């Protein structure tokens with residue numbers, strides 16, 4: 161690990177598609193230098209209007225000064241923006257500005273912008289370079305690394321996409337200061353997930369920092385983000401297209417995705433659904449005898465300390481949840497699959513779990529866990 165006061169640097173080793181990730185406070189102050197070093201013919205910055213104003217315009221000014229034509233292409237915030245029609249519109253805007261193969265697309269925003277901009281970059285002229293500048297905690301620790309890009313269809317989430325790796329990821333943790341607290345906490349669910357699947361020391365660190373993290377800050381935030389990126393980078397370099405180990409990143413996502421679908425996207429943030437899903441997955445593991453008894457309880461306590469929900473929504477229909485889980489694109493032959501924990505810090509590749517065990521775990525979930533967190 162290379163550190164310069166608050167700057168961490170790591171590489172995602174993928175042969176000729178390897179790329180660096182820089183993590184630290186104030187990284188954006190040097191964004192002009194980093195982008196100029198790529199020698200782009202032009203830049204297209206995809207972002208939301210508010211983020212354009214806060215973080216985009218200074219980037220434009222610095223690049224225009226260096227003589228690099230730079231275009232801000234704002235799109236509205238929200239999951240609805242991640243759709244086919246918006247891709248078409250953006251591609252046309254790029255063509256109208258005569259962006260050539262040496263252009264660089266910049267994704268300035270959360271996971272919605274990252275997935276959309278990455279996909280646009282994968283499609284334009286059969287693939288141009290793009291840079292991730294993630295501004296939500298979820299995007300900083302997860303979606304900006306690994307090259308999964310794509311959009312939703314009315315038939316389902318992330319049904320269209322491409323693997324297209326960025327050429328650079330610039331993570332400025334100072335941008336999190338403007339992120340609404342609820343979104344920050346949602347990102348903490350993914351942070352805790354990394355500890356659970358791959359890094360027991362990170363799990364302990366996050367628990368030790370829980371009271372400041374739930375307030376959206378921590379002296380050790382850069383280090384925490386860096387450690388998450390390091391885990392993701394390692395897993396992605398071993399299994400770029402999710403043929404094997406990359407699937408462990410889906411811990412908590414089997415029930416999480418189903419809850420998002422059943423409850424309606426937008427009611428639960430993705431990270432909140434994953435938080436609840438991690439408790440369910442730990443209980444499934446306990447029921448089938450893979451996960452040590454008491455793990456789910458411990459996970460729930462830690463999530464609550466971070467201000468995250470752990471209970472299944474009231475009145476949720478298990479049969480409906482199971483139906484959605486069996487239809488998930490990660491299910492196989494209609495069988496529900498779970499990433500299970502062997503212990504904290506060690507996950508097992510997804511396995512099919514029979515319906516009876518899932519129902520038993522969901523019932524335990526409903527009986528044992530009540531929400532103890534309040535705002536704050």
Ligand SMILES: NC(=O)c1ccc[n+]([C@@H]2O[C@H](COP(=O)([O-])OP(=O)(O)OC[C@H]3O[C@@H](n4cnc5c(N)ncnc54)[C@H](O)[C@@H]3O)[C@@H](O)[C@H]2O)c1
Nearest residue numbers: 208237270271272273295296298299303308335338339340
């Ligand atoms: N590609 C992957 O590997 C991967 C992994 C996980 C999730 N995702 C995708 O990520 C998306 C969710 O991403 P998200 O949780 O970042 O949500 P998001 O991109 O919708 O951002 C959440 C909200 O925060 C606002 N925002 C972003 N940065 C801000 C800042 N610094 N200050 C103030 N407001 C800010 C946005 O405008 C938006 O309203 C989903 O579409 C999901 O499918 C992709």
